[in-house]
Amino acid sequence: MATTLQPQTGAKPATSLTNEEVLRYSRHLIMPEVGMEGQLKLKNAKVLLIGTGGLGAPLGLYLAAAGVGRLGLVDFDVVDFTNLQRQVTFGTSDVGKFKSEAARERLSNLNPNIQIDAFETKLTSDNALELFRDFDIIVDGTDNFPTRYLVNDASILLGKPNVYGSIFRFEGQATVFGMPEGPCYRCLYPEPPPPGLVPSCAEGGVLGVLPGIVGSIQAMETIKLILGSGDSLAGRLLLFDALGMKFRELKLRKNPNCPMCGEHRTINKLIDYYEFCGVRGEEAPGPDVQVPEITPRELKSRLDRGDDLFILDVREPHEFQICNLKGHLIPLGELPRRVHELDSSREIVAHCRSGKRSAEAVDFLRKAGFRKILNLKGGILAWSDEVDPSVPKY
Amino acid sequence: MSVKVMIPTPLRIYAGKRDSAEFSAATVGEALGGLTTQFAELRKHLYTEDGKLRAFVNVYLNDEDIRYLAKENTPTKDGDTISIIPSIAGGSSEKR
Numbered sequence: 001m002a003t004t005l006q007p008q009t010g011a012k013p014a015t016s017l018t019n020e021e022v023l024r025y026s027r028h029l030i031m032p033e034v035g036m037e038g039q040l041k042l043k044n045a046k047v048l049l050i051g052t053g054g055l056g057a058p059l060g061l062y063l064a065a066a067g068v069g070r071l072g073l074v075d076f077d078v079v080d081f082t083n084l085q086r087q088v089t090f091g092t093s094d095v096g097k098f099k100s101e102a103a104r105e106r107l108s109n110l111n112p113n114i115q116i117d118a119f120e121t122k123l124t125s126d127n128a129l130e131l132f133r134d135f136d137i138i139v140d141g142t143d144n145f146p147t148r149y150l151v152n153d154a155s156i157l158l159g160k161p162n163v164y165g166s167i168f169r170f171e172g173q174a175t176v177f178g179m180p181e182g183p184c185y186r187c188l189y190p191e192p193p194p195p196g197l198v199p200s201c202a203e204g205g206v207l208g209v210l211p212g213i214v215g216s217i218q219a220m221e222t223i224k225l226i227l228g229s230g231d232s233l234a235g236r237l238l239l240f241d242a243l244g245m246k247f248r249e250l251k252l253r254k255n256p257n258c259p260m261c262g263e264h265r266t267i268n269k270l271i272d273y274y275e276f277c278g279v280r281g282e283e284a285p286g287p288d289v290q291v292p293e294i295t296p297r298e299l300k301s302r303l304d305r306g307d308d309l310f311i312l313d314v315r316e317p318h319e320f321q322i323c324n325l326k327g328h329l330i331p332l333g334e335l336p337r338r339v340h341e342l343d344s345s346r347e348i349v350a351h352c353r354s355g356k357r358s359a360e361a362v363d364f365l366r367k368a369g370f371r372k373i374l375n376l377k378g379g380i381l382a383w384s385d386e387v388d389p390s391v392p393k394y
Numbered sequence: 395m396s397v398k399v400m401i402p403t404p405l406r407i408y409a410g411k412r413d414s415a416e417f418s419a420a421t422v423g424e425a426l427g428g429l430t431t432q433f434a435e436l437r438k439h440l441y442t443e444d445g446k447l448r449a450f451v452n453v454y455l456n457d458e459d460i461r462y463l464a465k466e467n468t469p470t471k472d473g474d475t476i477s478i479i480p481s482i483a484g485g486s487s488e489k490r
Contacts, residue, residue: 168482191449
């Protein structure tokens with residue numbers, strides 16, 4: 001489904017390359033599939049990257065290197081130490097900087113011939129249409145359901161292709177939504193999963209190379225759209241299993257009854273996507289359970305006093321290997337069938353990494369009749385901050 | 395008739411960490427029934443309380459979406475592969 005994009009109105013399109021650009025892009029120029037004509041299409045193209053994280057890293061690097069003339073980078077987040085394992089745009093010295101700005105600096109250094117706009121903002125229903133309007137192609141490198149539906153709806157309302165990629169642990173998905181005859185994200189996933197039904201937390205994490213591969217596939221699809229060559233992934237969902245090293249593809253059909261891109265559109269404006277996804281507040285919170293708590297300092301002084309406390313660790317075994325408080329390990333998911341390992345007559349302190357999973361464990365055990373049970377407030381993270389900094393945070 | 399059901403990563407913890415399972419089934423629905431009988435915890439992730447497949451769960455027979463076939467009544471033949479395709483959003487490695 002090769003489609004030529006309509007050039008945006010406004011600034012005059014470039015009709016030539018400088019000598020420096022000819023040299024820089026020579027490995028493109030000597031390929032008949034790109035050539036001078038294709039390189040000028042790249043130079044005149046405007047691509048908006050939503051997210052400059054794991055997927056955004058290879059996207060930004062390859063699209064800048066390829067000479068895409070204008071790149072927009074939307075990200076409100078700052079570079080975190082844990083990002084460096086996969087977000088290869090950033091260096092250690094970027095920790096603490098705004099991602100969009102750190103990425104802009106890196107990409108400008110890579111290719112000073114292109115225009116790079118950093119938007120240090122969260123993409124919202126209020127700003128999405130305005131941000132998207134100046135660009136030809138939208139690339140979705142976000143990490144949450146509300147933003148994915150927002151990116152989809154805004155790109156459909158403006159008639160712009162949406163190059164999609166998504167990852168989970170060691171599996172990836174990629175396709176192109178929003179082509180005139182092609183399906184959109186809502187054709188594939190009419191409804192978001194309710195929070196809590198898709199495991200995300202203890203089972204989370206991602207192999208650092210995976211977003212590199214999936215983001216590179218998105219970069220390739222973006223460039224093919226700009227060049228108007230090859231077979232687009234539009235209408236096909238590419239599935240990648242990194243452990244099995246297998247690529248599969250499934251047919252994606254445009255749903256004639258799709259409320260967004262179907263024959264009778266019923267969604268005509270952007271909505272509240274957090275509400276739509278059943279998420280209240282900014283981030284997807286776990287169930288907010290109120291349970292009795294103990295602070296790390298209180299726990300420390302009670303242990304020092306020699307109180308008889310049973311420490312219950314509800315994290316996963318691989319987390320226990322990173323660091324532990326010498327507790328008894330029963331992962332949250334196994335608690336219901338291993339509850340007999342606990343003695344309800346003893347005082348129990350449950351903990352996890354941050355205190356959320358253990359709050360659920362405490363809530364569950366209280367409902368199961370346990371009375372002397374406390375949640376370690378803030379989990380191992382707080383223990384490391386307040387009691388024992390030799391315990392690593394992760 | 396043996397049909398292979400591919401279990402996606404996010405649901406494997408409810409399926410004894412298996413990545414696939416084989417069932418003797420004449421339709422897609424029968425195969426999924428076999429799956430959720432063997433792994434009861436999977437049921438609530440695939441079906442609503444009134445027994446309908448959840449809207450965010452996509453089921454494919456080979457490379458075709460069963461919504462465009464006969465849904466759960468789609469007949470299967472020996473050697474077919476059923477894939478469950480959940481929505482994934484990452485990016486993130488949200489931890490708690």
